[in-house]
Amino acid sequence: MTLHHRPASTSQVQAVIFDWAGTLVDFGSLAPTQIFVDAFKSFDIHITLDQARGPMGLSKWQHIRTLLDEPDIAAQWQAATGSAASDADVDAIYARFMPMQIAKVGEYSHAIEGAADTLAALRAQGLKIGSCSGYPRQVLDVLLPLAAAEGIAPDHVVAGDELAAGGRPGPFMALANVLALKVGDVAACIKVDDTVPGIHEGVRAGMWSIGVSLSGNEVGLTAAQAAAMPAAELARLKAHAEDRLRAAGAHYVIDSVAQLPEVVAAIGLRLAAGERPA
Template sequence: MNIITNSQRAPAYKGGVQAVIFDWAGTLVDFGSFAPTQVLIDAFAGFGVDISLAEARVPMGLAKWDHIQALGRQDGVSQRWLERLGAPMANADVDALYSAFLPLQVERVGQYSSPIRGAVEVLSTLRARGVKIGSCSGYPRVVMDKLLPKAVADGVVVDHAVATDDLPPGGRPGPWMALENVIALGVKDLPACVKIDDTTPGIAEGLAAGMWTVGVAMSGNEVGLTEQQLAALPESERERLGAAAADKLLSAGAHYVIDSIAGLPEAIALIEARLRLGERP
């Protein structure tokens, strides 16, 4: 059997950015990403197991059931669970923790989810340019349905939002939520898409989907402080924390890292300059 090879390549996309796919906590809303982490601490406490905020942040970006499972496998947490409950954490325990976590998350997500400074303005600027605005999250649909009306009331309006349990394959670090946005928004050129996220699974999601990726350092999970706490630190400490967060996101493959959503227009300008040269993510 003869195999005929076509050596021609599809022409490189050289247009502008057509869509940006946003994460929510730590990226659009909830400076420092406290809504998921604090509720996880409270859910574990209900089982008599103390976890720290730093421990709760390690698996951030995963779907919440997966987040709880990964958290329970951390050395310190798994040891405390075994000591308290007499057996290693099993999937049935993850189910029980998730069942305790979910109503608390629904109840409190609005409490933590004020827009991050610059979010409303950046979304308005993108929309004025004709850029489509997608979003996805590690939150399940029941939490997103509580978050979205508050976000709209606060001026944070997206064209599409995907929750981690909307799709059968699951959530991050797979590409499915990002690609569902592409389909829903009617974007045909993946190199024209940007995924912005404050976690390494979120960066991996964008890369797996064939998108440009922008990491968020200062307002996100990696620094993990409120805006007020961050402002109270000496400048040298802020710089150290920001550099450590940026290094982690760049090591995960982020094409660019910004302090917060306010820096996104500058990152998009750099991406579009590379697109004009025919570069791909």
Template sequence: MNHLKRTEAVILDWAGTTVDFGSFAPTQIFVEAFKTAFNFDISIAEARVPMGLGKWQHIEALGKLPTVSQRWQEQFGREMDSDDINSIYQTFMPLQIAKVVEFAEPIQGVQEVIGWLRNNDIKIGSCSGYPRAVMESLIPAASVQGYHPDYTVATDDLPVGGRPGPWMALQNVIGLGVHHVAHCIKVDDSVPGITEGLNAGMWTIGLSVSGNEFGVTYSNYLTMSDDEVSERRKPAEDKLRAAGAHYVIDTLAQLPKVVEEINRRLKLGERP
């Protein structure tokens, strides 16, 4: 049967992968949420460190960063606890729901790649560190601008949780009716997203330029010299490779050639 010989589905992350070049929507809101809830300052760089986790878990991880933890204890005389995380999360949610629609434009090349995938009968799944309430704003906003995957799982859709566990990726397998997990490709710009794909038994592709690790806007990226791009790409690529990514490319625009390479390997009987 044909599905035994080729890629059946590609499961895509959202921010930094298909929309929101540089993954700015969540990072800016984390900074705002900490400031609004507790008049506490975190940097954009700190906000980026746990990217890819569910947003409650992201806030929890931020509180455990040595720099943040030290400042928190200096300001409040204690460690951050679950009540603090809940307060920041409750502040974060309405801010993120309002903001995410401003970052719904597909990244350059995404629409062409989606068309290529559909022409090759490859199903298009997706999952995100965003909770469902945020996705309910993002999905229609992205759809209006031309991007709509076949299936989407949000980080709070499943009782077992989100990344780095395999569950959102595997729910896509079920929702899309995929026959073989080993014929799926997980594409993500974050380490937890790569780990998610590996834990699910999928091929994984990291994105080193469009996402959180590279961390610049598309307009800024266009003004960078080749040397500047290379200098910024290398640590992002190294981090994704160290996480176990089978391939690392700059942006989703380069996906078709990797799918063809994975198809060649599948025909030889190789598995992730």
């Protein structure tokens, strides 16, 4: 029997919980990255795209706090303002970031190739589809209808700012999906994410965790840039991304969600054999 026709084994998996940017939409996770650079620049603080990518996966407020705690950025803030960055300063940058992100997220909302087909295939097997994001609800309110028009419409969505317990790297958003979807066993859930905090989230929730390398934040290229890059260089970037995601606890790493159905099949077989995520 091929991996494409496994009703007995696939039924062991109950739900798949996806990240958004870099996983389902926005190849390269560009929308949040560039806006962080622009928001900091509006305060005369200069950060690189690589610096902006570093804490990706956290809630956006915590992302800003983490950036301001980096020595180079902290030194810039101290020189510009005469004091260390406070939580009130994080609030000010966040307030600048939010309208910029809301205005721009639609430009980066395109579904990643194969994502809609993957969701359809999982639903055809009876799986529930959850999702969560570092994006706040106001940003998701713009993104969700645009994604739905391209066939990306999970059964449940949790935003990065709406749980009192907090967001990643804690398990809370993933577990909120378990509750909403009424899944009876966290070991029957799969978390799919392109960031290190997102993999930590899945592992801490007791789920199988799958990292996404090529389409995600760790490689950080547009689809066109990836296609134009020499094969050896692209392979090097993917290998580095895979190493980071596996070090975070990923049980599997794939290029994009287009490859996910085969991994879901493999996990179904492992569950049927009595395995649980380590």
